[in-house]
Amino acid sequence: MPRIQSLPKPQLANNQHGASTLESKPRVFLTRCWCIVLLLFILLLAPTSPVDAGALIENEYLVELIDKGLEAKLASEQEWHLLLHYRKDLFGGYSSEQDDPGFFMSPDGKTNPQAELDATLKQFFSDELVGRSKQPAQCAFVARYEWLRNRLRFDENRLPPMACERFERWFADFEAQSITLIFPSAFLNNPASMFGHTLLRVDQRGQTDSTRILAYTINYAADVPPDAGIAYPIRGIFGGYRGYFSTIPYYLKVQEYRDIENRDIWEYRLNFTGDQVRRLLMHAWELGNASFDYFFFKENCSYHLLALLDYADPTLYLTDEFLLWTVPADTVRLIASKPGLVSGIAYRPSRSNVIRRKREFLPASERELAHRIAQDLGELTSPAFAQLGLAKQAFLLDLASDYLRYRIETTDSPPPELKERNRAVLTARSQLRIPSQEFMVVPFAKQPELGHRTSRASVGGGWRNNDTFEEQTIRAGYHDLLDPEIGYTPNAQIEIASVTMRTYNRINQTRLERATLANIVSLSPMDSVFHAPSWKINAGMNTIRFDSCQLCSNGFLNGGIGAAMESHWLKREVMFAFAEAEANYSRAYEEDHRVGGGGTVGLLTDLTDRWKLMASGSYLRYALGDKSDDFRWFVGQRFTLLQNLSLRLEYNHRDHDNDVMFSMQAFF
Amino acid sequence: MLKKVIMLSVAVLFGMQAGLAMAANPDTGPGCGLGKLAWADYSHQKNIGPQVLMATTNGTFGSQTFGISTGTSGCTNDGKVMAEEKTTLFAQLNFENLSQEMAQGQGEHLASLATLMGVPAEQHAAFFAMTQERYTSLVKTGEASPVAMVKAINDAIATHPVLAQASTR
Numbered sequence: 001m002p003r004i005q006s007l008p009k010p011q012l013a014n015n016q017h018g019a020s021t022l023e024s025k026p027r028v029f030l031t032r033c034w035c036i037v038l039l040l041f042i043l044l045l046a047p048t049s050p051v052d053a054g055a056l057i058e059n060e061y062l063v064e065l066i067d068k069g070l071e072a073k074l075a076s077e078q079e080w081h082l083l084l085h086y087r088k089d090l091f092g093g094y095s096s097e098q099d100d101p102g103f104f105m106s107p108d109g110k111t112n113p114q115a116e117l118d119a120t121l122k123q124f125f126s127d128e129l130v131g132r133s134k135q136p137a138q139c140a141f142v143a144r145y146e147w148l149r150n151r152l153r154f155d156e157n158r159l160p161p162m163a164c165e166r167f168e169r170w171f172a173d174f175e176a177q178s179i180t181l182i183f184p185s186a187f188l189n190n191p192a193s194m195f196g197h198t199l200l201r202v203d204q205r206g207q208t209d210s211t212r213i214l215a216y217t218i219n220y221a222a223d224v225p226p227d228a229g230i231a232y233p234i235r236g237i238f239g240g241y242r243g244y245f246s247t248i249p250y251y252l253k254v255q256e257y258r259d260i261e262n263r264d265i266w267e268y269r270l271n272f273t274g275d276q277v278r279r280l281l282m283h284a285w286e287l288g289n290a291s292f293d294y295f296f297f298k299e300n301c302s303y304h305l306l307a308l309l310d311y312a313d314p315t316l317y318l319t320d321e322f323l324l325w326t327v328p329a330d331t332v333r334l335i336a337s338k339p340g341l342v343s344g345i346a347y348r349p350s351r352s353n354v355i356r357r358k359r360e361f362l363p364a365s366e367r368e369l370a371h372r373i374a375q376d377l378g379e380l381t382s383p384a385f386a387q388l389g390l391a392k393q394a395f396l397l398d399l400a401s402d403y404l405r406y407r408i409e410t411t412d413s414p415p416p417e418l419k420e421r422n423r424a425v426l427t428a429r430s431q432l433r434i435p436s437q438e439f440m441v442v443p444f445a446k447q448p449e450l451g452h453r454t455s456r457a458s459v460g461g462g463w464r465n466n467d468t469f470e471e472q473t474i475r476a477g478y479h480d481l482l483d484p485e486i487g488y489t490p491n492a493q494i495e496i497a498s499v500t501m502r503t504y505n506r507i508n509q510t511r512l513e514r515a516t517l518a519n520i521v522s523l524s525p526m527d528s529v530f531h532a533p534s535w536k537i538n539a540g541m542n543t544i545r546f547d548s549c550q551l552c553s554n555g556f557l558n559g560g561i562g563a564a565m566e567s568h569w570l571k572r573e574v575m576f577a578f579a580e581a582e583a584n585y586s587r588a589y590e591e592d593h594r595v596g597g598g599g600t601v602g603l604l605t606d607l608t609d610r611w612k613l614m615a616s617g618s619y620l621r622y623a624l625g626d627k628s629d630d631f632r633w634f635v636g637q638r639f640t641l642l643q644n645l646s647l648r649l650e651y652n653h654r655d656h657d658n659d660v661m662f663s664m665q666a667f668f
Numbered sequence: 669m670l671k672k673v674i675m676l677s678v679a680v681l682f683g684m685q686a687g688l689a690m691a692a693n694p695d696t697g698p699g700c701g702l703g704k705l706a707w708a709d710y711s712h713q714k715n716i717g718p719q720v721l722m723a724t725t726n727g728t729f730g731s732q733t734f735g736i737s738t739g740t741s742g743c744t745n746d747g748k749v750m751a752e753e754k755t756t757l758f759a760q761l762n763f764e765n766l767s768q769e770m771a772q773g774q775g776e777h778l779a780s781l782a783t784l785m786g787v788p789a790e791q792h793a794a795f796f797a798m799t800q801e802r803y804t805s806l807v808k809t810g811e812a813s814p815v816a817m818v819k820a821i822n823d824a825i826a827t828h829p830v831l832a833q834a835s836t837r
Contacts, residue, residue: 289737
């Protein structure tokens with residue numbers, strides 16, 4: 001409980017003093033007498049006259065402050081809007097994105113900045129506990145208090161400041177020196193991290209690179225009840241959960257992303273002044289009283305962190321750039337694009353990428369030896385191992401331990417012998433008595449701000465059967481296998497909300513050619529260590545030629561599971577194969593539908609840094625509805641012109657249906 | 669079902685159900701009811717089901733325990749780890765990384781533990797060598813109780829010719 005300092009303070013102090021005198025000098029009658037008189041006096045007066053007088057003074061001064069605030073138009077200042085998270089609404093008024101009533105001092109606070117300002121001033125006179133954090137308003141809303149105190153030049157005698165011990169202790173514990181934006185990159189095999197995540201790290205004074213994990217983070221996440229079940233994704237998308245701010249230690253976040261989910265982490269040190277760091281933390285403290293309805297696409301982790309950065313430096317206007325959705329990588333790109341905002345970038349590789357790079361570093365024989373050690377400790381006494389130098393032995397044992405820990409973290413209920421084997425490997429390692437050498441891991445995917453932007457518009461033209469066409473496509477997000485891969489997780493595709501309009505010239509028809517709801521492909525090259533399957537899912541519509549129907553709309557749902565392999569014959573090739581199931585719905589089919597299964601094989605290859613090629617062939621046989629089969633070919637090429645501009649040449653073949661298209665694609 | 673197990677574990681871990689925690693895990697962690705479950709259970713979310721469910725919310729481990737200005741609960745005060753629990757909590761939650769790095773004679777978790785224990789940066793190499801040398805006994809102690817491991821390291825520092833002089837705590 002914070003100490004309360006308000007007007008009757010002198011009496012309170014006297015009271016305590018008197019009480020202690022009473023105890024320590026019981027024999028001095030006179031003193032005792034005086035004390036009793038004094039006590040009675042206080043008991044009589046304290047609850048009545050000082051409070052009344054205080055209330056009077058308080059009211060008078062409050063009126064004065066409110067008037068001053070009105071005159072200065074504080075309620076329409078940007079600072080106040082940042083503090084209360086007000087956004088202009090469609091009708092020209094204001095509405096706060098904040099959804100916890102305890103965050104506002106006025107019942108109308110969510111939509112009325114002036115009423116909120118007046119109520120806040122009034123509450124500053126009171127030691128009543130407010131907000132979810134249950135503190136006096138001065139302490140629960142330290143940033144509001146500080147700003148209003150400075151702008152209205154509070155008279156400390158008429159509005160005494162309260163001691164906010166909880167805040168002071170919390171703030172001091174950060175030992176804050178600077179702020180770092182943390183971006184655990186997207187990793188497709190975990191749908192929870194398809195788009196990546198962002199959080200802030202509060203770096204401590206005197207920290208070195210090897211003690212960064214001791215810092216606290218500021219993290220925003222939805223609070224999901226344990227038995228959410230299938231309602232989870234739906235409620236997550238439509239704001240059915242509350243999001244809260246927390247200060248999870250960075251070491252836990254590193255474990256979560258790097259060790260367990262195998263995601264690379266990018267760290268962007270922000271160039272904030274000491275004052276900006278303080279502003280950020282003060283507002284973060286206030287947000288302990290806040291909760292926001294969590295919307296997966298827009299008001300998500302990244303969005304609310306931007307609001308915090310906007311408050312730290314009100315010249316940034318970061319949240320203004322996001323209207324419909326906030327993709328974490330976009331927020332990173334935006335922050336990196338602000339001149340002078342980022343002072344340094346650090347890379348923290350995932351465990352799986354550490355293993356990949358260490359394996360690349362070794363000749364094949366030693367690579368296999370490390371793998372054998374992880375399976376059979378008898379290898380440690382083999383001549384192949386014994387003849388190696390100490391440093392190389394240490395390297396192989398470290399790699400074997402990395403394998404084992406990767407296996408332990410990625411298998412559901414790992415067999416206990418994996419853990420025992422890891423202990424044994426580490427015991428052998430500890431007996432070598434030399435420290436492991438620093439191993440530099442070069443990232444497979446460059447940092448996100450070098451990648452193309454999220455949305456894409458294309459114009460193209462070509463031939464289909466006996467006709468020519470022009471088409472325009474717009475795609476909300478995010479990345480497909482042929483898009484320029486810099487800054488994106490390799491071999492991963494997420495296309496969401498794409499629409500293509502096409503005009504056929506000879507038959508003079510404009511139609512909705514294609515629409516994609518979601519088209520996701522995750523290729524995970526397998527080898528002796530990594531065994532994750534590849535998978536894909538695609539839902540949307542396209543235009544088909546089938547039987548007598550020349551151009552027919554066709555809705556489809558396709559899903560498949562398979563495997564991929566990577567090779568380095570030319571530059572980098574990924575081969576993949578899927579077993580898949582598909583359902584079609586179109587009036588071109590008998591009974592309007594067909595359902596079947598089949599397979600796809602394909603190749604994805606980088607010919608040069610700018611030139612990429614993909615080829616695939618599928619065969620599907622439909623056993624339900626219109627009993628038919630389908631043989632498809634696809635060959636596509638992309639050439640990158642600029643970070644956000646590329647060219648495509650694509651050929652699609654189906655039965656009696658050939659489609660060649662050349663297009664230019666711009667990312668925005 | 670799996671999620672329930674996980675949430676329960678998290679609750680147990682941070683002493684929100686202190687009675688249960690004590691019953692299930694007598695004396696295995698720091699004095700704030702912290703059980704020995706930690707990430708072992710979180711990591712069972714590897715299979716795709718729970719991950720799909722987690723997809724739209726960024727739901728994450730520990731966000732309640734470390735909630736800003738949430739008052740005192742378990743090992744935390746307004747979301748910050750209590751000063752007297754910092755070292756043992758760190759040792760507990762990073763035990764796997766710490767044991768790997770002790771064997772390897774270096775690493776950021778080990779450097780961070782040394783810092784928490786008051787070993788100045790210029791003595792970290794000596795600290796690393798010491799924990800590497802005592803790897804087997806430290807890990808054995810730590811598997812039973814991280815508190816005991818921290819104590820064992822402290823004792824080792826106290827009797828170490830170099831570290832005993834340099835340590836600030």
